[in-house]
Amino acid sequence: MNHPVVVESLQLILAGDIAGAERALVAVADDEGDQALVAVLDQLPPKDLLAVMREFDSSKESIVNMVVTPEQFARAIVLEKKYDDRTGEKLRAMINAVIHRESQRVGEYLEEIANLEGGYETLADYFQDRFEEILHFATLGTFTREFDHEAFESIKSITLLAERLEEIDESLGFGDAIAGSKPKVTRAEIADGDWMETAWVLRYELEDEFEHMVMTLRSRWQRLIEMQLAASGEEVASPNPAHDAEESAI
Numbered sequence: 001m002n003h004p005v006v007v008e009s010l011q012l013i014l015a016g017d018i019a020g021a022e023r024a025l026v027a028v029a030d031d032e033g034d035q036a037l038v039a040v041l042d043q044l045p046p047k048d049l050l051a052v053m054r055e056f057d058s059s060k061e062s063i064v065n066m067v068v069t070p071e072q073f074a075r076a077i078v079l080e081k082k083y084d085d086r087t088g089e090k091l092r093a094m095i096n097a098v099i100h101r102e103s104q105r106v107g108e109y110l111e112e113i114a115n116l117e118g119g120y121e122t123l124a125d126y127f128q129d130r131f132e133e134i135l136h137f138a139t140l141g142t143f144t145r146e147f148d149h150e151a152f153e154s155i156k157s158i159t160l161l162a163e164r165l166e167e168i169d170e171s172l173g174f175g176d177a178i179a180g181s182k183p184k185v186t187r188a189e190i191a192d193g194d195w196m197e198t199a200w201v202l203r204y205e206l207e208d209e210f211e212h213m214v215m216t217l218r219s220r221w222q223r224l225i226e227m228q229l230a231a232s233g234e235e236v237a238s239p240n241p242a243h244d245a246e247e248s249a250i
Helices: 004-014 018-032 034-043 046-053 063-067 070-082 088-099 103-114 119-126 128-140 149-153 155-175 195-205 207-232 241-248
Strands: none
Touching (some): 004 018, 004 034, 018 063, 034 063, 070 088, 070 103, 088 128, 088 195, 103 119
């Protein structure tokens, strides 16, 4: 049987009173302890847990974000794509507020996200505003390269994008450059509780997950090139046909 606060929270969320639902959930922790709240969150549908978490981030904290487990969080956060106003900044703030509260558990949360359907798309969306920087980190292991966002948005940058895509494919070697690579920067050097630290944990603690996420970003880059070429009336060609076959086998 569901805890009474679950029914109360669902009614409040349905009525649009997200803050009221959060207060009802937090009251469980106050009265019965954090573990009781964790048990309640297990009974709350992921979409409703997401509704609560969307209202709170590092600038507006909630005990819900402090106790949510990796499994509970992953099931909820992959649903974020259903919101029309989804942005990389909003998603990143939500994820950061949860996964970076305990530095030793960041990998647990990321692994749970990656293991779910839509997980790699969620991770790619998290990094979407750092598109070039992440791919540079994937190939060279540093965050030193500055990205020209104006060139990236310009139709004149098609050649640059295609050349960079070939460079990425060659450097990555479809995983060879990631597996077993030693960090060129320490986690302490980039411990920002944000995208750089998240990328570092993915690359050096979750190599397979990082590779798949990079391939997701790489596919988005390919689609961007194709859309820009189509808009310009030029022929659309894959910079690396061999990669397409490799990617389809992943």
